[in-house]
Amino acid sequence: MDRLLLQKAASYCAYQERTQDEVRQRLQKWGVWGDEAEEIIAELISQNYLSEERFARTFAGGKFRIKQWGRHKIKQELSRRGLTDYTIRQGMSEISDAAYEASLEELLQKKLSTLQRTETDPLKRKQKLIRFALGKGYESELVWRLTEKLLGT
Structure with a gap:
């Protein structure tokens, strides 16, 4: 095994976390x-x-804290990168349920405030809000529940 290549690969891994496939x-x-x-x-x-x-x-x-991705999107990306189900479950344990729900609620409120300026039809506003949250990778039942709570419908 070439020590120079090992050192180069170690530097590559030290820069940021990598998967074995990368x-x-x-x-x-x-x-x-x-x-x-x-x-x-x-x-x-x-x-x-x-x-x-x-x-x-x-x-x-x-991805959860910075980009506010939902669990579905994170799992999909981890799976695409070739990680095992066990490893994905370990990674997902990093996200607490309370923080997850609070993050989605904050995201929906922020999006609603921008939609209220541009969209007058309440039904279209609700559809856009739901589509936005689903696109971020959040679970549909949670999105529906929080959207209903936020809009008071």
Whole structure:
């Protein structure tokens, strides 16, 4: 195993959390394939540079807090990145139910205030509000419940 490549891969992982697939793709870009790539990945895991569980927790927490994504969208993205169901569940544990609901409520209130300036029809306003929240990846029953509560219908 080439120490220079290991050091380069460690720097790549130290910059931000990565999945094994992302590291594998980067190694292939550098011309490293097969067993040598797997050896480097194993070494990165043993040196704690690479942890998919840590990636899932960081990703889920960040997308929820910063971009205010819902659970569906976060799960879908983690799955697309090749993480196991167990790892995805570990990442999703980063989001508390109370904070999740409060975040959606705040998001809906903010969107409603902009819609009230542009949309006069209450039915269209409600539809746009629901579509917006569903697009963010929130569960439909929660969206409906909070929308009804917010609009008082």
